[in-house]
Amino acid sequence: MHAALPSVGVIGLGAMGLGIAKTLRSNGFLVHVCDVRAEAAAAFASEGGVACATPAALAAACTVVVSVVVNAAQNEAVLYGADGVAGAAQPGSTYVMCSTVDPNWSIAQETRLNAMGLHYVDAPISGGAAKAASGQMTMMTSAKPQAYAAADAVLNAMAGKVYRLGDQAGAGSKVKIINQLLAGVHIAVAAEAMALGLREGVDAAALYEVITHSAGNSWMFENRMAHVLAADYTPLSAVDIFVKDLGLVLDTARASKFPLPLAATAHQMFMQASTAGYGREDDSAVIKIFPGITLPSAQEATP
Template structure:
């Protein structure tokens, strides 16, 4: 049995999607003992072939790890990971740490911290941003908050996964609040980028020329540069899907509604993603929000 220290930790990663797989690889490169679990067991097995251990259930993984990093889609999936059939929580060792990386309602995260603390477990609210490429290279951002004991338990695990680890408060909730504010901007920027490109197409401007000019002008944004490249290629393979922003902007609006805080741009962007989803584009890349605009001819895949 390996002694836990600041350089070598026993860490389990649940969820080997675009982000989770990269994070697990980063932890392995950093020299940690990594256990993995995914609903697609073959994904866990493929990871373990290059080092690490595959487990069929969160419960089995929990018995092997002192720290669990959960990289699933939402709060419902996190509930299943922890408290569902073969869930991790009941099998985690006293004093173990659960790191929650999903985008969730901040109030739900606050409640989860108490639930786990009451079981003798530690918790970090730690949503992530940066996309699959940055997750794979260990260059992503983590927005974290939690008790001092949780950070102590984490050791250097957070820095092994992310280039930017922000500590935003001494209890859960603040990480999730900052993440949904980030999602507010991301969703509005994508919607605005799609609207601008759609207007250009409607007015007969060459799409590639418009892209070139905007990405070298003051109107550019990271989202315009990244997502409108997908539109130019006619490639709507989902890196982040339309339905993710239906969910995330919904969380933004729910949070603001609780204190009667107006968010007119967020509300409009949310309606745009809702319209795209209802039109059948929910599982396409979020740049497919451009498909809601009438009377334009979009570039085709080539």
């Protein structure tokens, strides 16, 4: 099947990137991978694929490069740093940028890479590690028609829903920023609600059961408060991710003097959790900022 498909590489094998790489492999692509942890790339390659030592080596072998790193700074390093993608990519190759970034930064990268003869797809992602691994995540994309044409097969294989939001970079990142506003506020208010229940002596598992079957439920309450009940703060998405993402939300709104009171409050909650030492824990650890509560322990039953 490989000969009929574009050669594809994935840079960044975190929770989402590894799932994307596995999804592409299961869809018949020969997937090249690169990660700062050489052992992660080697482990993926041992089950089928090619491990590359540098982004440049990956770019030289692939016509579509999917970047699943954390932020704009890491994308800059991947693209333009020593052994970067931009200097080694084949003419006409496409860079698919899946991070949550400032929309203006994304717009600038399209211009810069186009000037180098490369295509660019603004393509933030959502859905979590499980949906990335099953090919059911959501992509919020915007790109020029030529970029879509080059990357179409890869995008459709990666995600269950690929939204095309505009014919140039920026729109995808703007929609992702709005999604992160809601996600961050929902996690913060879910933690607040659970904390109030604990403070008032309500059984945590019973509260979870009732809320998840009532009008007050949200996807974030159901997903993240299950982590709290299990006392499992393994970082599928860390507190510091929302320090960054809600910061981007507020920066975007501030540029047009647009008020975001709930997003600002949620950002302060994640900032407080990070300062208290929970930055690298799961974002549900924002509940730990509330005083006078006893959180469920790992020994207690989970829903």
